Amino acid sequence: MAYDFASTGAPDGKEKVYSITELTRLIKELLEGSFPSVWVEGEVSKATYHTSGHLYLTLKEEKDVLDVTMWRTSLARVQFRVEAGMKVVCRGRMSNYGPYGKYNMVADRVEPAGLGALQIKFEQLKKKLAAKGYFDEGRKRPLPPYPKTVGIVTSAVGAAFKDVARIIRRRNPGVKMILAPVLVEGEQAKHQVAQAIDDFNAYRHVDLLIVGRGGGSPESLWTFNEEIVADAIYRSRIPVISAVGHEIDFTIADFVADLRASTPSAAAELAVPNAADLRYTVEQLQRKMYGDMVALLREQKRRVADIIRRPVFTDPARAFEPNRRRVDECLLRIANAANRRRLEKAQRLSALMKHLQLLRPSEQIRRKMEHVAHLREKMERTVLTLLAHKKQMLASAGGKLDMLSPMKVLDRGYAIARLPDGTVIKDAALVSPGDPLEILLHKGAIKATVEKAAV
């Protein structure tokens, strides 16, 4: 908005006279319209934290001063306490305050000058490069264990280069160093550092790069937080050790590099192994190798000596002894086997002869006759036995017959009554009185008549 104050004349041609309120309002519009949001940097000459919670600052730069007001709500976001003597950066709109007739800034942000903004930039770049995979552990290359040539990107006149050169030379004088001298701070630094890394990659004859500088303020290390430098390290085909500042300083370059060394001296130690250590290692191996070889030869010699001392060499004839014994044994076994077979054959022959004897006809007749005689003898013996037996049976039957004879009963006192016809009376009913009877006794008989037959 542009104001042409000259053209705001009164209708009567006289110059317009503003009221203070009007003019103050116009200035306010002009100020606020022209500076709605502006960054300003300056040194704090006075800082007042009011009981109301608002902050009133006075910034100065040589002869000029600027009042800055920060309302309680904006102040709540400020992480540090603003104090006189600090350099700060404020962001806000310009305004004026009628009662004092002065302009001031109403700030919504305040940060320590330099660091704060850079810190933000740092975090933003870090996030961006992390997302692009610049810091992935997987892409970190192993360093060559025994580099022959080391490229160094740093200032030719800095302590960093002197330290690196001294340490590498002390550890292994045979390692070649190539310096790409660059500015390490200032506007040109980032371009020079990035270019030097690219140049080494184009030159190719280096095994390893050390990129860095000695310690300094955060601002002076800033070159190594630049994206262009990070890109160059990322693209480098030669492994890179970053070596920026001190132990506590971490830069973007450190995150991208294949290895971060806490200081340039540390980078030199990490880059180049100590020749004295290596010499010792080689000598150890050599000693071992000699020892092994001597032991090996001694062992072989001992084995040969052992073999030569064996009986086969000292008394060769003895070697045949076991064989001779074996031959004898074999001969003996052959003889034994022959004898045994002869014996077996003889036995078999006599058995056959015996059998043949049995098969002769006269012999057969003789044997049949023998058999007949034998049978006859057996028959005779059987008949005689039978006769004797029958005789005995007859004798015994005669006895029994004798016992059963009626005469024998009469002998014991019994009598037999019979009719004249001879019928033996066994039942009284068979007779009637007057019937003649004959009673036979043991000796003689009685003639009788039946008197009465009682039944």
Next chain:
Amino acid sequence: MAEEKIKFEKALERLEQIVEELEGGNLELEKSLKAFEEGIKMARVCHTHLEQAEKKIEKLVKDQKGNLTTQPLDESEPEEAGQDELPF
């Protein structure tokens, strides 16, 4: 391979390997002797690498045509010029 062409790293590795083989004691005498001979050679290669004369420090420069090359760096230059050593 010519001795001077063998890298230190390779020579040291081979030497270690040979010592291991010899320690194993499984090699035939002839092979052992060959390995031993090679081991001596490798040790010599290692020493040659380690005893190399001090290398000059060089500077990476571009010639007029833009080709990259190196030239000796005069290390005493800053002191002789009387410059104050910068702290970085």
